[in-house]
Amino acid sequence: MIDPLFLTEAAINGLLLGGVLALLALGLNLIFGVIDIVWIAYVDLVMICMYAVYFLVQVYGYPMWLGGIASVALGALLGVAVHVLIISPILSSAPVNQLLATGGLLFFLQSFATFLWTTDHRSVRLTLPRLEILDMPISVARLIAFALAVLAMLGLYLFLTRTYVGTAIRAVSQDREAMSLMGANPQRVYVVTSAVGGAMAGLAGALLIIQYAVHPFFGAAFGPITFMICVLGGLGNMVGAFVASFVMSEVIAISGVIWSTEMGYVIAFVVFIVMIFVRPGGILARRS
Amino acid sequence: MTPARIVAGAVLTLMVAAPFLPLGVSREYTIHVLVQIFIWSFIGGAWSLMGRFGLTSLGHGAFLGIGAYTTTLLWNFFGLTPWLGAVVAMLVTAVFAVVVAYPCSRFQVVGHYFGLVTLAVGEVIRLLIVAERDWTGGSLGVTVRPAGHDSVLAMQFADKRVFYYAAFVLWLAGLLIWWRLDRSMARSAMEAIGEDETAAASVGIRVSRFKIGITVLSAVLTAVGGIAYAQYISYVNPDTLAGIGVSLRIVFAVVLGGMYSLLGPTVGTALTIALAEYLRILFGLKFIGMAETIYGFLLIVFIIFLPAGIYGSIRDLLRRRPAALAAPAGTTA
Amino acid sequence: MLELRAVTAGYGAFTALWDVTLQVRAGEAVAVVGPNGAGKTTLMRVISGLIAPRSGQLTFEGASIGGTPAYDIVGHGIAHVPEGRRIFPGLTVAENLKMGAFLPRARRRFAESLARVYALFPVLAESHKQRAGSLSGGEQQMLAVGRALMSEPKLILLDEPSMGLAPVMVLRLFDLIRRVREEGYTILVVEQNVRQVLKLVDRAYLLEVGRIRTEGRAAELAEQDFVRKAYVGL
Numbered sequence: 001m002i003d004p005l006f007l008t009e010a011a012i013n014g015l016l017l018g019g020v021l022a023l024l025a026l027g028l029n030l031i032f033g034v035i036d037i038v039w040i041a042y043v044d045l046v047m048i049c050m051y052a053v054y055f056l057v058q059v060y061g062y063p064m065w066l067g068g069i070a071s072v073a074l075g076a077l078l079g080v081a082v083h084v085l086i087i088s089p090i091l092s093s094a095p096v097n098q099l100l101a102t103g104g105l106l107f108f109l110q111s112f113a114t115f116l117w118t119t120d121h122r123s124v125r126l127t128l129p130r131l132e133i134l135d136m137p138i139s140v141a142r143l144i145a146f147a148l149a150v151l152a153m154l155g156l157y158l159f160l161t162r163t164y165v166g167t168a169i170r171a172v173s174q175d176r177e178a179m180s181l182m183g184a185n186p187q188r189v190y191v192v193t194s195a196v197g198g199a200m201a202g203l204a205g206a207l208l209i210i211q212y213a214v215h216p217f218f219g220a221a222f223g224p225i226t227f228m229i230c231v232l233g234g235l236g237n238m239v240g241a242f243v244a245s246f247v248m249s250e251v252i253a254i255s256g257v258i259w260s261t262e263m264g265y266v267i268a269f270v271v272f273i274v275m276i277f278v279r280p281g282g283i284l285a286r287r288s
Numbered sequence: 289m290t291p292a293r294i295v296a297g298a299v300l301t302l303m304v305a306a307p308f309l310p311l312g313v314s315r316e317y318t319i320h321v322l323v324q325i326f327i328w329s330f331i332g333g334a335w336s337l338m339g340r341f342g343l344t345s346l347g348h349g350a351f352l353g354i355g356a357y358t359t360t361l362l363w364n365f366f367g368l369t370p371w372l373g374a375v376v377a378m379l380v381t382a383v384f385a386v387v388v389a390y391p392c393s394r395f396q397v398v399g400h401y402f403g404l405v406t407l408a409v410g411e412v413i414r415l416l417i418v419a420e421r422d423w424t425g426g427s428l429g430v431t432v433r434p435a436g437h438d439s440v441l442a443m444q445f446a447d448k449r450v451f452y453y454a455a456f457v458l459w460l461a462g463l464l465i466w467w468r469l470d471r472s473m474a475r476s477a478m479e480a481i482g483e484d485e486t487a488a489a490s491v492g493i494r495v496s497r498f499k500i501g502i503t504v505l506s507a508v509l510t511a512v513g514g515i516a517y518a519q520y521i522s523y524v525n526p527d528t529l530a531g532i533g534v535s536l537r538i539v540f541a542v543v544l545g546g547m548y549s550l551l552g553p554t555v556g557t558a559l560t561i562a563l564a565e566y567l568r569i570l571f572g573l574k575f576i577g578m579a580e581t582i583y584g585f586l587l588i589v590f591i592i593f594l595p596a597g598i599y600g601s602i603r604d605l606l607r608r609r610p611a612a613l614a615a616p617a618g619t620t621a
Numbered sequence: 622m623l624e625l626r627a628v629t630a631g632y633g634a635f636t637a638l639w640d641v642t643l644q645v646r647a648g649e650a651v652a653v654v655g656p657n658g659a660g661k662t663t664l665m666r667v668i669s670g671l672i673a674p675r676s677g678q679l680t681f682e683g684a685s686i687g688g689t690p691a692y693d694i695v696g697h698g699i700a701h702v703p704e705g706r707r708i709f710p711g712l713t714v715a716e717n718l719k720m721g722a723f724l725p726r727a728r729r730r731f732a733e734s735l736a737r738v739y740a741l742f743p744v745l746a747e748s749h750k751q752r753a754g755s756l757s758g759g760e761q762q763m764l765a766v767g768r769a770l771m772s773e774p775k776l777i778l779l780d781e782p783s784m785g786l787a788p789v790m791v792l793r794l795f796d797l798i799r800r801v802r803e804e805g806y807t808i809l810v811v812e813q814n815v816r817q818v819l820k821l822v823d824r825a826y827l828l829e830v831g832r833i834r835t836e837g838r839a840a841e842l843a844e845q846d847f848v849r850k851a852y853v854g855l
Contacts, residue, residue, distance in 0.1 A: 038400045040346075040407070040532075089592045095399035096344040100543055101591045103346070103536040107584030115577030164719070164728075171709045171720050178707040181669060182723040183695035183772060216577075220532065224411035227404050235401050262419035269412040276405060277391045 006257050009136045014253025015246065016139075019146035020207050022245035024222070025229040026153060026238060027200035033173040033236040034193040037087055037098050041105040042201060043226055044219035045082070048109060049075050049205030051214055054122045064126060064210070071206040072199050079198015080191055087194070088187070106219065113216035121213035145207035152203050153242070156196070169193055173236070225252075225265075228272045248272075303456060307449040319448050321565060325558050326455035327516050330462040332542045332553030334509035337469065337502055339539070339547050345503075346403045346535050347410025348510050353417060353530030354381050355511025356518035357424060363442070364433045365423070370443045374515050378508045385507035386500060393499040407532060414530035429525030432518065443519040451520050458516055459554070462509065466550055469505075540587055546599030555599045622647040622807055623668070623699075623776055628677030628687070630667045637663040639831045641677070645776065650808040652818045652839070655828035661811040662704050664828065665780045668809070669701035670694035681776070696724060700774035704781045706765040710754030714745055717753050717764055721771030730773060738767040741800060759790035763797065770801070777801070779810040783817065795821050819843045 028042050039045075049071045057067040086101050128140040160166040172179045172189045180186055212218075229248050233240030248268050256264030307319055335348050358380055359373035368376075388409055392402055417424045424430060435442035438450075445451060518524045528534060537560065545556020563586070567579035594601055623645040631637045637660040645651045653661055666672045668679065670691035679687040681697050691701075708717050718738060722731045739746035742763045748756065753764060762782055769777055782798065783791040795817055802808050802821075812818040819825060819839045827835040827842070835842070 032400065036400070038404050086588060086592070090595070093591075093595050095342070095403065096339060096539065096543055096547070097591050097595050099344060099346060099400065099403045100536070100540055101588055103532075104540070104584050104588035104591060106532070107536070108581055108588065109584075111577045111580030111584055113577075115575060115581055118576070167712065167716050167719060168723065171712060171716075174709045174711050175707055177671065177691075178703060178709065179720065179723075180671070180691045181695065181701050181703065181707075182720050182768075183692050183727075184720075184723050185690075185692045223532070224408055224415070227411075228408045231401075231405050231408055235404060260419075262415070265415050266412075266419045269408075269415060272408060273387070273412065277387060 005136060007254065009138075010253045010257040011250060012136070012138065013142065014250040016142040016146040017253065018246035018249030019149040020204055020211075021222075021225065021229060021249055022242050023149045023152060023200055023204045023207070024226045025233065025241040025245050026156065027197045027204070028226060028230055029233070029236060029238055029241045030156075030169075030200070031193060031197040032230075033238070034169055035083075035087065035091075035190050037091075038102065038235075039082065039197075040099060040102040040223075041082075041109055041219070042102075042197075043223040044106050044109040045075065045078050045198065045201045046205045046208065046222070047113065047214060047216070047218040048078065049202045050209040050218065051113065051117060051122070053206050053209045054124055054214060058122070058124045064124075067124075068203070068206040072202040075202020075205065076195040076199040079194040079196070079201065082198070083190055083194035087190075110216050110219065117216070119215055119217070121215045123213040124209050126210055139211070141210040145211060148203070149207055152200065156200070159196075165192060169196075225268070228269065232272055232275055307452050316448065319452050321561065323448070323451050323455045323520060324517075325554075325561050326452075326459040327513055327520065328538070328541065328561065329554040329557040330455075330459050330516070331510055331513035332538055332545070332557045333462045333466050334506050334513060335538050336542045336547050336553050337466065337509075338506040339542060341499065341502060342398045342402075343499060343503065344399065344403045344539070345406040345506075346532070346539060347406030347408070347413075348506075348538050349530040349532070349535040350406075350410045350413040351381050351385070351507040351510040352514035352517070352534065353413045353526065354384060355514035356524045356529045357417060358511075359515050360430060360432050360518055360524050361423065364430065369441045370515065370519060371441070374512065377511050377515060381507045381511040382504050385504045389500045389503035393496045393503075407535070410531060410535050414526045417526040417530060424526075427526055429523055429528075432522040432524070434522070444522070455516065455520070458513075463550060463554075465509070470550070540591075542597075544587075544590055544594070544597050546597035546601075546603070549599050549603065552597060552599040556597060559598065622649075622682055623809065624678075624680045625668070626678045626680075628667060628674045628679060630663060630672055630674045630677075632663075632672070636675070637831050638667065638674075641828075641831075641833055643826050643833060643836070645807060645809050647775075647807055648805070649824065650802050650810070650822040652822040652825040653809070653811045653828050654813070654815045654818065654825055657813065658830075659828045660831040661828055662780055663831075665701060665704070665778050665809075665811055668694075669699060669778055671701075695772055695774075698773070698775035699778065700769035700772050700776070701778040702765045702769045702780060702782065704784065706758075706761045708753045708756075708761050708764050708768065710752070712753055713750055714753055714756070714764055715749040717768050718745070718749075718771050721768035724772055727772045731771075734771050734773060737804075738770050741770075741797065741804075742767050758786050759794065762786065762790075762794055766797070766801065770806075774806065776807045776809060779808065779812075781811060781813065783812060783814045791817060816843075 024043065024046065028039060032038050052074050053067040053071045056062045056070055057064055082105065086105060087098075090098050090101050126141060131138045131140050131143070160170055168179065168184055169189060169192065171182075172184065172186065176186055179189070208222075225248065229244045230241055232248065233242070233244035251268045251271055252264040254264075255267040259267075306322060307315075309315070331348070331352070335345065338345055355374075355377045358377035359370045362368040362373040362376060363370055388406070391397070392405060397405060418427050421427075432444070435444045438445045438447075514529055518529065541556040541560045542553045543556070544560060545554065546552030564579075564583060567582055571579040596604060625641055625643050628641045629636060629639055641664065643651075643653070653664060655661055663672065667674050670686070670689050670693065673688045677687065678685065681699060684697060686694055686697060709720065712720070718735060719731075722728050722734060727734065744760055745764060745767055748760065753761065756764065766777075766779070766782070779798065782794055786794060791814065798808065798810070799821060808822070810818060810822065819842060822839050824836065825839050825842050826833050
């Protein structure tokens, strides 16, 4: 029998990880919901932002909060750049071409990062207080990351429901053409959406670099999980993605303790395959 | 004898004679590259069977991996000849393909959504291979146990030229399958590709079955390609035979060459492999990563500016010329 | 106010409209009738900018609008209530109306416009917090019209407003359209329900297979055989 303390600790870690994964999944879903395109290279944008924070904080010694803000700003900028340079020209192309364009970006980013910074793992070392709750060591970095992720998602929710631009973004995702009849230039809405999605990637980057080391193929580790979460939650379904993030992270964390980290991933993936078979529309999809 | 037939004949003769041409030192290397082109063109053709119907799979690496690892592990651990191992591999792949295709076709998962699902599936296989490192060798891969001598049963030969002709035959077989499928499926394919609104009931069922069928065929052929590659290289590795990287490369080659034509995948594969080799030679060991960076950059540029692929674009250009010469007399009501 | 001259338009290789010429004067209510597939919806989409015309001229209040994208045409004062209503199902009634006032000048007069819409369609005021997707067909149609009014238009394009509505609802709807017209808006409506719409408008055009076949005052057209024979019911 596994020590219930280990299980609880794993469950908590799963929860904390789930928060950041949710940020990634929501960003990807936002862009897909509005623009109808999946950014395969999304987590690689996170990787670039992680490097940015690394260099700012670990190498040049700037404070972490500044690094975080810079990461968010960089993410937003990258988001806009990707949309304007790569997505815009192919908005009316066949889906396979669109997927390949962001796929090509994945190759490009991973190789360019290898060329610039080699495959060495880099991490940001923060001196943080030690925390123990009921004899369980809890990573303060993880806790902070979780809290900030939740705050960001709350912010996103308020933005989408309480602001004019946010409501317009939701409207475009429901009926792009009808919104253009209201006087909204779809291209502008796309740019704003890409900026927001990119900013979320930037924030995720800042939150991840304090927990994990970055290397050019970071996207290969976190990308597939993010994609699976999106599919599991139902592509385009924000609430579904949120729920699926925690389901996945808990499966990974708990299986990781019972068997091994890799088995954890394997089991998560098997759950994924089963779910596709049972409910391809996503966990919260209504049976049609 | 039309000029096209003469050119085709000449090219084929060249292909058959290639391993015996006096190319000196670079002959081994040329044959090596050509074998790769044949095998990957075959795989690309297999992918295009699905791709042309909107089933944009980004996870074909899964089928490569299942094929290659099944035969290799069965041979390494049980001495089962790869010929029989291939049969097992094809069955496993077929089952796996049905598992993925069935829900997707029932719920009309296509386009981006399908791409994402298959992408994740491809990664599942790769991670499974890495996780079970005790018998798959993990990310370091596993070498095909050498038979020690040339053996048809073990599919191992010292002379690359045997592989060359085997790959050549495989490539031709792939073309034949594609061609036959294209002809016979013409009518039902038209219905399948056509609007889903039309008579969903009867046509819908056929569409579903057709999609599953084409997925299974594509998967099984891809597995065969993976087996061929594994036997040739004598080594299997989860990064070269599974995962996003190889899956994307396959799709790139086909789309670049032209997804809807017989020779499109071949043209695209030949060009992408030639490009990759050229960049690798150019940069060698200095500037690690630069070759891939340029490769990725060029791929993005090609996708944006040549959406119909190279083969497709050239064909469109040639088609438009004679049409412009025939003068249509005014508008028809 | 609105003038189309020899407009030809279509989708890809297919041409849906041939040489269409029509006018709508300020304050008028004009209908375009015709059978299914005549090109009526294409006509609306060309006017509102969703499709660019292949040839011909479109002018609105003297300004040329052929080829102008939809999101700019709204600014000229043309509001399009699309076929099938196309309200935003996941947004509330109030949010839908908010989106209707997307234009800066409409946003400035938001409160007034909203009051006016709620006065015309009290049902919308009652259900303003409700998810638009859960409204009945008739309510959704009213919402779609109300949303169009929020942009402070001069000309309102109505594409098949009676589609999918019960006959009782259709009568109510046309009544409401009459009231909208009385508020001073110019109306161009496209309809299959010829009988009802001819009672509502001043003039009408008959569109068949992409071409204008006849035009005239509504009362005269209503007498004609083709109206009585061919397009009865629906």
